[in-house]
Amino acid sequence: MNIESMLLRVEPARALTGCAVTPSSKPETQRAILAATLARGHSVLENDLRCVETQTMKHACRALGAVIEEKDGYLDIHGVGRDFRLGHRVIDALGSGLVFRTFAALTCFAPSPAVITGDAILRGRVMKPLFDALHRLGARIDCIGDAGKAPIVNWGGGFQGGRCVLPGNVSSQFITAIMFAAPLAAQPSEIVIEGEILSKSYIRQTIATLTQAGIGVEASDDLSLIRVYPGEYRPATYRVSGDYTSSSYLIGAAAIFPGVTVLENMSAQSLQGEYAIIDVVRTLGIEVNFDEAHKRLTLVNRLPGLAGDFEFDASDYPNIVPTLAAIGAYVKGRFRVVGGSITRLHKSPRIKAMVSELGKLGVDIKGLFKDGVYDGFEINGHGADPAGGVELSSWGDHRIFMSLFVASLRCRHANLLDGYRDVTCSFPDFFTQFESLGVHCREVGPGQELDDSDSEPCLLQA
Structure with missing residues (x-):
């Protein structure tokens, strides 16, 4: 069959009761892998998530020359800095929008042309605002198939920096992509974000990762203007926290059944916007208790419905x-x-x-x-x-x-x-x-x- x-x-x-383990954050893992790849030297990622989309990010970073070793509970990464070696001319992002978008930007600085592609679903997703912004900065990118969509060929040659404009209500990944590539430019890069800005928490996660890696970033309070300065990524040790999007399925199930549910690998200290699932279930009447020392969350549902x-x-x-x-x-x-x-x-x-x-x-x-x-x-x-x-x-x-x-x-x-x-x-x-x-x-x-x-x-x- x-x-x-x-x-x-x-x-x-x-009924629903017992203890489960929440997976680590996919966005945090992917951002840390990128930052470690772009640093020259040895970085460590503790408590990383291992799934298809983080594996896809690792494959793409290895294509730039990074050495990434999976250890028990952490990743060892030897980054390449600006010395991209592009051993593979085709980078397949599969279904990962973040991998496609960040590598569409990063391969501007590759020493030779690169093709960035993905699966059928990704090839149907909106990409044009990112391409337009990269062109504005000086990138040379052509769409191979449908206009404004994957796959693309990036001809390299870098970009100088300057000012670009992105919509705030399409994808925060466009902003993240340019922010990761911008330190490699010769001049500061300004990203103007127009209209309503959605998914701000993902932009803040990117700013936090770049800052930990030693990159200069300035942002207005409302995130409508972000300035990224040229700089060298530095090696670091990253600690990935539990993923609130993934935890939402376990928390959601706990909310609809009376009982006590314990989730491991959970912290109350998080930049993830999806932490809001905690506020949601509290509003519904679920008791929420964090044990920060043991990274444990206990949910108590005493409601008949x-x-x-x-x-x-x-x-x-x-x-x-x-x-x-x-x-x-x-x-x-x-x-x-x-x-x-x-x-x-x-x-x-x-x-x-x-x-x-x-x-x-x-x-x-x-x-x-x-x-x-x-x-x-x-x-x-x-x-x-x-x-x-x-x-x-x-x-x-x-x-x-x-x-x-x-x-x-x-x-x-x-x-x-x-x-x-x-x-x-x-x-x-x-x-x-x-x-x-x-x-x-x-x-x-x-x-x-x-x-x-x-x-x-x-x-x-x-």
Whole structure:
């Protein structure tokens, strides 16, 4: 049987309790790998995340000449500084927008032309604002396929610095890409960010990484103007914290079941915008306790059910918008999320996807629009658990899959989900951690009946 046609049967859970380990931050790991590669000398990354997208970043950095060794619990990286050797003329970003965008900028300083490409989903994503900004700085980039999209050839030759303009409501990764390349320019680079600025936390994470690496960065309080100075990246030791986007699936599940859930590798000290999941569940009435010394989070849910009228602005934490939809499916009352317009440009149109799939479960959900695009959603819950017993689509997006997995846990009947192997993009042991909380699921073939048989569950290793 073709493995791509297999589905995952997610069984309803009777309770949720126990201890799980949150994966380390993907954005922090990727940024630290980049900064260590661009430093001449030896850097260490402690508590790094190992998944498809961080592996993709390592492959790309090795293509520049970095030596990256995976040790038990840390990475040893010997960076190349400005001495790019570009052993591979083609850099494949697969599905990672951050890898594609940062290397579109960094290869401006490569000694020979480079082709940067990605998978079918990435080749459909918006890239033109980044290319326009790089051209403004003096880069020489041509699109090989569709105009304004991947793949590209970067002809090298560097850029001098100067002033460029980027929109603030399309992707913070455009800003991050130019910030990482700008220290290699001869003159300071100014990035003017126009309009509403979304996902500010990711920009702040980039500023923090560059600062730790010894790069001079100045930013206005509202981040509408960022100035990056020429400089040499210096080696450093980076400590990666737990990932709040990944933790949101575990925290979201804890919010919809009474009980006590303990999550390891969690710190209350974080620049991640998705830390807002903590504020969300507190608002819903969940007790949240951090043990900073042991990097442990304890969630206590004493509620018979979630109830009330809630509204959240997710403009600085868009990656957990699908998770919020999964939680909202179990709130008796009105649950409203706005500020998620940027998610239409992610791996899937995420709000549209969640509205569609939760609708299949019988959830009373509708999309909310701003300037003609999906900006959020509103759920009007009546206190009854969704029926379930349907087949759900991940829309080719690992975050949609993981959110629908959570949404399926309290359905009255099991659901079938596709795309379950994509959890390797950011949360490789997703199923192991949910198994430790008492959740069961198993692979099934296409067309299998959605009955309520008591067959033995088979947990997966993604």
